[in-house]
Amino acid sequence: MSVDARTYDPQVVDFRAVTAWMDDQGLGGGPVEHVTPISGGTQNVLLRFERGGRPYVLRRGPRHLRPRSNDTLRREMRVLAALAGTGVPHPRLIAACDDPGVLDGAVFYLMEPVDGFNITVDLPSQYVSDQAWRHRMGLKAADVLAALGAVDHQAVGLAGLGRPEGFLERQVPRWLAELESCGGGAELPGVERVANWLERNRPAVWTPGVMHGDYHLANVLFAYDGPRIAAVVDWEMCTIGDPLLDLGWLLATWPDPEDSAPVLLDLPDGLPSPGEITARYAARSSRDLSAIAWYTVLACFKLGIVLEGTHARALVGKAPKNVGERLHAVAVGLFARAGRHITRS
Structure with missing residues (x-):
């Protein structure tokens, strides 16, 4: 179910801060639309949204950050960036923010959505x-x-x-x-x-x-x-x-x-x-x-x-x-x- 970015809990993801950071990165323009939580086997926050006609997936640590949550996300950022061009299929990294000051203490990154399914959840x-x-x-x-x-x-x-x-x-x-x-x-x-x-x-x-x-x-x-x-x-x-x-x-x-x-x-x-x-x-x-x-x-x-x-x-x-x-x-x-x-x- 889509969620209005204006009403999405800012304690989890403050989209005003995200859009300001995206503007600095030259990523899209206009309002964030069609925010959709993505479920999975992790406690990390995973949200799909659109901006300027382009889809994104945002990943950050859990709502209540653990001592190493940001270190874990930084590791993922590094790995996804390194895998580009290797032939190993992975979510393509768009941009990463390793500054916890942008999003109330949480680092995060943006990646392209993956058109795929989890075999343990669904089988077409x-x-x-x-x-x-x-x-x-x-x-x-x-x-x-x-x-x-x-x-x-x-x-x-x-x-x-x-x-x-x-x-x-x-x-x-x-x-x-x-x-x-x-x-x-x-x-x-x-x-x-x-x-x-x-x-x-x-x-x-x-x-x-x-x-x-x-x-x-x-x-x-x-x-x-x-x-x-x-x-x-x-x-x-x-x-x-x-x-x-x-x-x-x-x-x-x-x-x-x-x-x-x-x-x-x-x-x-x-x-x-x-x-x-x-x-x-x-x-x-x-x-x-x-x-x-x-x-x-x-x-x-x-x-x-x-x-x-x-x-x-x-x-x-x-x-x-x-x-x-x-x-x-x-x-x-x-x-x-x-x-x-x-x-x-």
Whole structure:
């Protein structure tokens, strides 16, 4: 539903301040029209609007900014600017405001709207009726991930975005500490076994590259006119690390016919198998996938702990009880999946 910019809550987005800043940037003219909130899986504010006949999407941190909200948005601004011309589909950055004084303490940026849909929310009729289209959706997800892993982070200006030195060595201790800090773990069977296996089998050699950090099918928008990815979204976790962890993350959230545990994402039938996803990535990447089971186990371990954190907050009334219980069941399933990968390896 469109909202009149004159009545939109100025404590969230003061459009008088935005239009003054846009005037300084030479972006459009006249009033802001057709303000439409965009829903998504993030607490950040996302608004579509028009000005001077051109559509824009504005993204800023949540209404009540957290200590690192602006740093997160600045990271996204930097990543989106760097990805221009790389061939990795992403929302095109129009302009960024990293001055928190413009919008009452919040930095923000403007990007072009993406004509696409989220597979976990909607599935257009052509995709419903054509299994081949759904199969190709999965293959395209692997293609784009391989393309991201091939980006030269230094050449595009992302050197210093993360700390690749010791990246894999930090993972298990960092996430065990996270689990301990939230008071979880007692109800997650297999934590110690998985952690010990990861430490014993860590790859000795790997090549740093750009990682999305949360790559799964809820964070890609597919095109309406055919099975291709219109844009990868939510780059707030992007870093320079080991891109094969992105592939492991995709596989950890992928439907598995051997797995009857509750899943994080509600995905349609007809997608490629996990083996097909791995083979597709391998065909389009020069990276060594001989240790892909290790990366998938690490992704299950890390994601399970992230979800258990929400469960821990729910137990003390800081998150909805039903959400916490559902995510706990998913976390238990992720550790069971990790255990099966370990057994097979």
